[in-house]
Amino acid sequence: MDGELFPRERTVIAPGAVHVPDWLGPDRQRELLADCRDWARPPAGLRTVRIPGGGVMSARQVCLGLHWYPYGYARTAVDGDGAPVKPMPPELAALGPAAVAAAYGRPPEPGTAYDIALVNFYGADSRMGMHRDADEDSTAPVVSLSLGDTCVFRFGNTLSRGRPYRDVELRSGDLFVFGESSRLAYHGVPKVLPGTAPQGLGLTGRLNITLRVGGLG
Ligand SMILES: O=C(O)CCC(=O)C(=O)O
Numbered sequence: 136m137d138g139e140l141f142p143r144e145r146t147v148i149a150p151g152a153v154h155v156p157d158w159l160g161p162d163r164q165r166e167l168l169a170d171c172r173d174w175a176r177p178p179a180g181l182r183t184v185r186i187p188g189g190g191v192m193s194a195r196q197v198c199l200g201l202h203w204y205p206y207g208y209a210r211t212a213v214d215g216d217g218a219p220v221k222p223m224p225p226e227l228a229a230l231g232p233a234a235v236a237a238a239y240g241r242p243p244e245p246g247t248a249y250d251i252a253l254v255n256f257y258g259a260d261s262r263m264g265m266h267r268d269a270d271e272d273s274t275a276p277v278v279s280l281s282l283g284d285t286c287v288f289r290f291g292n293t294l295s296r297g298r299p300y301r302d303v304e305l306r307s308g309d310l311f312v313f314g315e316s317s318r319l320a321y322h323g324v325p326k327v328l329p330g331t332a333p334q335g336l337g338l339t340g341r342l343n344i345t346l347r348v349g350g351l352g
């Protein structure tokens with residue numbers, strides 16, 4: 136980022152959990168943002184996710200490839216308008232192995248196809264509670280891309296929602312990969328920092344895209 140006193144460096148946050156700052160350049164961020172706006176349109180567009188028990192997620196979501204709902208995957212927006220989920224774009228799928236290579240210094244296992252993307256939109260007051268990404272039937276790393284406002288990303292342990300955890304600032308363009316012994320670690324977003332998106336991106340709020348391997352046949 137401009138004006139940074141020290142460049143932010145690739146950091147291993149936990150075994151198999153790696154933060155790669157500024158992985159996406161400004162042009163790639165703009166392209167992805169334009170794509171997210173397309174994907175957000177109906178049918179099977181951006182929706183509010185209702186949690187069993189009565190709550191709602193404050194981040195709104197759209198899915199590609201397979202539709203996630205609490206707690207499973209479907210081929211249609213079963214908790215939205217019921218339309219078929221949009222396909223996973225090949226260019227987006229291709230970012231999965233490239234991201235794993237950037238984070239780990241080696242590509243994922245051959246044949247690892249990133250076939251699911253979950254796109255979450257966070258307003259100034261949105262948060263995401265501590266949870267595990269456990270509805271996939273694959274041990275392949277989750278790839279997370281951030282656009283827009285900076286957030287505090289809390290990355291914890293596999294046993295509980297509580298400590299130990301580490302708080303990491305994810306900024307626009309940052310990559311975070313979690314796999315190996317951190318694949319099922321609890322994580323969440325306690326806070327978005329409003330007004331921190333890069334000038335020129337044209338986004339108020341934050342978008343996060345997670346790429347996943349479903350392994351669901
Ligand atoms: O927004 C983020 O950085 C995390 C999103 C997340 O954990 C998820 O989509 O499962």
Ligand SMILES: [Fe+2]
Pocket residue numbers: 266267268322
């Ligand atoms: Fe998650």
